[in-house]
Amino acid sequence: MAVPAPDLVALRELGDRVRPLSAAAERVLPVPAAFADLIPQGGLVRGSTVITGGSAASSLALALAGPVTAAGQWCAVVGVAHLGLLAAAELGVALERTLLIADPGPQEWAGTVAALLDAVEVVVVQPTAPITPTTQRRLIARARDRGSVLLQAGGRSDAWAAQPDLTVDSGPSRWEGVGIGHGRLRARRVRVQVSGRRGAVRPREAELWLPGPEGQIAVAAPTRTAGSVGSVGSVDDRRSRGPATADAPAWRDAG
């Protein structure tokens, strides 16, 4: 019996139309288990913008992008020529599903990022010039439409006209395994603080291994809400630098 050939164009349109009705879990991209408690939605919300900062800014961005690529999705890096790709692989990024775009220059930057937001799930950027409100609105609209995430790996936090949805900041790193003239860098403990505009009014923070002695990303000291009466002894000294707020993390490195 002859079966009519499917009208692929119509099918694709139908697929696009039903997309917003997909399950809630599909609206969130996976993150490493250690971050799940830190981020209110348990993952990167599709269509959102994320910025990392502090002494572990690049590692944080790579760690957040890792599980997405491991799950079979693609990630693209625009510019950021100095991003350590070996570290990316160690932090869980599948390099076979990573596209690297040479710095397109300020004229082409927005167009390049927009084209990639169309195609891949995570676009890693590090804007060198301020982004106008119009451009930012356009990029965010594109990301929402396609369900992709715009992830800034360190760099200037004031490049965006409006604050990103999620800020993942890090305090000073504490390196283990290296001494005075002996040993080598083996593991790092770093305080990570997550704050945002939506759903994360109270910043959450935890001390993470990034990476741990076995290369893993794990929680070194449990999650708590910043500003609450904590009892994690070894980290109390850091909190004395003042309570962090959602809009401006109190400790921020120049790096």
Add this chain to the structure above:
Amino acid sequence: MTAEVGTRTLVVWCPDWPVLASDPEPAAPVIVVRANRVVAASMAARAAGVEVGLRRRAAQRRCPSVEVVAHDPGRDARAFEPVASSLDAVTPGVEVSRPGTLAFATRGPSRYFGGDESLAERVAWMVSGALGGRWPVRVGVADGAFGALLAAQAAHRRGVATVVVPPGEAAGFLGPHPVASLLEAVEVPDVIDVWQRLGLRTLRHVAELPRGDVSARFGHPGVAAHRLASGLDLRPLAARHPAPDLAVTRDLDPPVDRVDRAAFVAKTLADQLHARLAADGLACTQVLVEARTEHGEVLARRWRHEGALTAGALADRVRWQLDGWLTGSGATRPTAGVDRLTLVPVEVVAARGRQLGFWGGETLVDERIWRAVARLQGQLGAEAVTVPEVRGGRGPGERVVRVPVATVDLTEDRPAARPASITEPWPGQVPAPAPATVLAEPEPVVVADARGRPVTVSGRIEVSAPPATLALPGRRPVRLTAWAGPWPVDERWWDPERHRRRARFQVVDQEGAAHLLAVEAGAWWREATYD
């Protein structure tokens, strides 16, 4: 046994075409490398023990004087165009299967030139002439393109120019060949792998299986391989000549005479053809690329693919062909820019879709990624879009390189992008964890001891004093709380020009920032930062 036989076909096969395409010295040892593996080697390199599939470094160990050339499919195709056009006098039906291999049906030409043997010899002589007579050319004739290809390869092993398998004897000729030779024609590595493990060693074993059983167990790819092993064509029945209105045409104004613009046109036109065929549930196995120039010249070339051509593969072939024409030598080069480009699907089959691997592992590259890559290549240049590949090396920057996306196939599994693909130990490698920031160009820094004097490292790798402060360019010195090293790196000591002698340090400053530093000839550099 059915009465069906394969179309009598002549195949011209140039062994190690990628080497030839790189235009080497005839006697020089040359290897062509893709993803760190040898894909082709010249005669001299083979004589030194280099084999296809070897790692680059292993090949260099066997043959230290070998010249290493990166694989470039575009170059292969460009260089092949003069070969294909040299046979236009013999038959109009020349089909390029891939750069280095072409095929045509012998029925007409064979009668004209007095039999398969004399045709084969004449073709070998003509192609050899087109290549300047410096390289071996092998010609095989048999029932079916696959048999003819294996006949050409048999000619190469026997050291003769031509092998003609008499009509009706293709199955007997194919029988003793190993199962893996099917990979020359169909991309079904999983099926072949299973057959080998089931104890099917030769094509005769495969051909003896009942076709119905093969179909039930291995589906369409299995049947395709089974047909080839039986000496039949891949699909003489399914292929049909489509209605001419499926051809896509584009007028180019202004005419295209530059390769980079040609690439962009190729991509859009190939996408258009692919979409039009897909809407009808068809896929293209043979395409005619036709170009008309401002002066009215018409250039045409057929490309054949044993599987169905994906949009990306189609675009590659169109781009290669335009490259071949536009950069060709005087005789084949058009006298003006191309002002009309037409793609005619010569042979189509029902699109069976691309199945995800039964044995897992295959991932489908989204159409969207193709489109974005093509668009960015057009906007920013082909070199601007790259993918990472892992290489052996010591420093963090040496161990991952950026390879232009045009030189890899995103739809294929790419083990070269996984760090696990490097299994050899590298003495002196900077241990994990790797730094998340690796400077493209190391920046000069100042490292001083507790009394403010610069720290030096002697030829015997002794540190003059413990490093106490680090000053990054334009910053005040910061105190170091921990340091490790020196780790000497003595690279390429056999090559006076590229010899480098360095010592690496890891340092942690008072703010917790960790850096990878190197000292070379008394100067300190920051190579990377663990941020």
